Amino acid sequence: MNSKFELIYEGKAKKVFAHEDSDKVIIEFKDDATAFNALKKAKFEGKGELNCLISSKIFEFLIKNKIPTHYLGLQNNNSMIAQKIKIIPLEVVLRNTAYGSLCKQTLIKPGSVLESPLIDFYLKNDDLNDPLITKDRINLLKIINNEELEFISEMTLKINKLLKTFFFNIKLNLVDFKLEFGRNIKGEIVLGDEISPDNCRLWDLSQKNGTIVSLDKDRFRNDLGGFIEAYSEISKRINNFI
Ligand code: UDP
Numbered sequence: 001m002n003s004k005f006e007l008i009y010e011g012k013a014k015k016v017f018a019h020e021d022s023d024k025v026i027i028e029f030k031d032d033a034t035a036f037n038a039l040k041k042a043k044f045e046g047k048g049e050l051n052c053l054i055s056s057k058i059f060e061f062l063i064k065n066k067i068p069t070h071y072l073g074l075q076n077n078n079s080m081i082a083q084k085i086k087i088i089p090l091e092v093v094l095r096n097t098a099y100g101s102l103c104k105q106t107l108i109k110p111g112s113v114l115e116s117p118l119i120d121f122y123l124k125n126d127d128l129n130d131p132l133i134t135k136d137r138i139n140l141l142k143i144i145n146n147e148e149l150e151f152i153s154e155m156t157l158k159i160n161k162l163l164k165t166f167f168f169n170i171k172l173n174l175v176d177f178k179l180e181f182g183r184n185i186k187g188e189i190v191l192g193d194e195i196s197p198d199n200c201r202l203w204d205l206s207q208k209n210g211t212i213v214s215l216d217k218d219r220f221r222n223d224l225g226g227f228i229e230a231y232s233e234i235s236k237r238i239n240n241f242i
Helices: 047-064 101-105 135-140 146-169 227-241
Strands: 007-010 014-018 024-029 032-035 040-043 071-076 079-083 085-087 090-097 113-123 172-179 181-184 189-191 200-204
Touching: 024 047, 047 071, 047 079, 047 146, 047 227, 090 146, 113 135, 113 146, 135 146, 146 172, 146 189
Parallel strands: none
Antiparallel strands: 007 014, 014 024, 024 079, 032 040, 071 079, 085 181, 090 113, 090 172, 172 200, 181 189
16 A cells, blocks of 8 residues: 555564655554464454554644644544654553563563552563563663653653543543654654554453453453454444544
């Protein structure tokens, strides 16, 4: 579809193409799903389109609320136009409820609501398996300075407040999510990547009996079935709400 543009990067879930304006790129969302650093892989027809449309709606909502992001608009249903950015090699995870790796690495019980949001930084490096990284190590590696780290943390907390409400309105509990930031051509730090059920844990609040119903990538990670149905449900709820 984007064959007339030069492919400049291909990741696990997205391809990035050059745009005719040198300060922009086209991001195409693939149908591939991967988990456990791509040890587990599958293709789900329609996933790329769902994640692109979900992400675009969320970026639009964040931009309306004064969050700087790379998003500029949709190119088509599975591609978006974005500012060209240099990704900062950190995965910024914010947790409202304990689940996943936090529970594997500590004695916190899965499902425990955290007293205040927890931010964890991971080094974005597949060869090293994205290890958890401390602020001092971020300093040591000169990835970003203290002020920038502070800015990213504050932005992440603001995004959490906005997204918690956004998802609560469509009966979803935002358990945790992963963000990536980058620097645009002007040197400004902006939110990049995507915001979708691939990198957010979303639990269905319309279940009355208190059981955990994941409407996110955990359906794939944990072989729960109904993967594309869960993503479609998120997209449907967002579209009905907006
Ligand atoms: N996450 C992500 N990419 C990663 C690792 C985690 O998008 O490479 C997201 C994941 O979907 C979840 C949150 O970050 O919403 C926290 O994930 P966790 O650290 O619990 O890791 P997991 O249990 O998924 O291995």
